[in-house]
Amino acid sequence: MPKIDITAAPSAEGSDYPPPFEVAARGRVVRALGAAAGLNQLAVSHATIPPGGWSAQRHWHEGEDEFVVVLDGEGVLVDGDGRTAMRAGDCAAFRAGDRNGHHLVNDSDRPLVLLAFSIPEATPCHYPDIGLRWDAATDSFADEQFTDQR
Amino acid sequence: MPKIDITAAPSAEGSDYPPPFEVAARGRVVRALGAAAGLNQLAVSHATIPPGGWSAQRHWHEGEDEFVVVLDGEGVLVDGDGRTAMRAGDCAAFRAGDRNGHHLVNDSDRPLVLLAFSIPEATPCHYPDIGLRWDAATDSFADEQFTDQR
Numbered sequence: 001m002p003k004i005d006i007t008a009a010p011s012a013e014g015s016d017y018p019p020p021f022e023v024a025a026r027g028r029v030v031r032a033l034g035a036a037a038g039l040n041q042l043a044v045s046h047a048t049i050p051p052g053g054w055s056a057q058r059h060w061h062e063g064e065d066e067f068v069v070v071l072d073g074e075g076v077l078v079d080g081d082g083r084t085a086m087r088a089g090d091c092a093a094f095r096a097g098d099r100n101g102h103h104l105v106n107d108s109d110r111p112l113v114l115l116a117f118s119i120p121e122a123t124p125c126h127y128p129d130i131g132l133r134w135d136a137a138t139d140s141f142a143d144e145q146f147t148d149q150r
Numbered sequence: 151m152p153k154i155d156i157t158a159a160p161s162a163e164g165s166d167y168p169p170p171f172e173v174a175a176r177g178r179v180v181r182a183l184g185a186a187a188g189l190n191q192l193a194v195s196h197a198t199i200p201p202g203g204w205s206a207q208r209h210w211h212e213g214e215d216e217f218v219v220v221l222d223g224e225g226v227l228v229d230g231d232g233r234t235a236m237r238a239g240d241c242a243a244f245r246a247g248d249r250n251g252h253h254l255v256n257d258s259d260r261p262l263v264l265l266a267f268s269i270p271e272a273t274p275c276h277y278p279d280i281g282l283r284w285d286a287a288t289d290s291f292a293d294e295q296f297t298d299q300r
Binding site: 037042069089092096118 | 234240
């Protein structure tokens with residue numbers, strides 16, 4: 001059956017950000033729908049973000065395009081250029097290597113539900129607001145200043 | 151601005167299916183949002199399917215995973231196993247090389263809006279109900295019986 005039972009897909013709550021940066025993503029529930037459905041070429045994250053929560057720390061990917069669509073609720077896309085309201089059906093795209101970091105925040109009083117798509121992550125992800133980078137090869141965070149900048 | 155102005159994205163109405171197979175996709179409006187946003191790694195099709203219309207002829211891809219999410223309206227996912235109702239927020243995934251062809255049909259009285267994702271198409275797409283295959287290299291259709299089967 002190709003239709004996905006979303007509530008039955010494995011879920012992870014919160015984030016792997018080191019303290020104190022995990023607070024903003026607390027309560028976030030992410031389901032890796034692509035993996036749950038046996039897809040190898042697409043990473044598909046179904047995220048439910050509670051009121052007051054963030055989709056992620058603001059970030060950009062060195063080597064992966066990213067596409068986001070809001071399924072339910074209302075969020076605010078925050079990037080280096082400002083704040084943009086996003087509601088159900090709204091889409092946003094982020095090109096690989098574009099250093100204008102982004103995230104979505106939920107300033108509303110009900111859950112924000114979104115899907116995020118990319119090819120499987122194989123390159124570093126940068127978090128400019130908190131001085132960290134995530135390394136795909138080791139699935140770990142490091143201080144940005146201790147690593148080479150590109 | 152990462153948020154996509156969907157109505158301003160280039161759109162194509164109908165399909166390239168040879169007659170008489172184009173009829174079912176008549177009135178379908180597709181916007182290639184990934185390309186419109188400058189993405190190279192993800193093909194993102196935003197499709198609006200009128201009442202009575204189909205997303206596509208029933209098909210399967212040799213080499214590309216596919217992921218579909220319904221954004222608005224109601225559709226029916228049809229594959230070799232039967233019919234499954236799909237409404238806003240519902241998702242379905244189709245693995246590369248899975249010969250269980252699929253499409254979505256709109257049996258309702260209002261438009262069906264969906265997004266379909268894959269990596270850029272580089273392999274043949276097969277249409278078992280109409281005996282055709284589409285070749286990515288030449289962007290053309292051929293009778294399935296005149297080509298090698300795999």
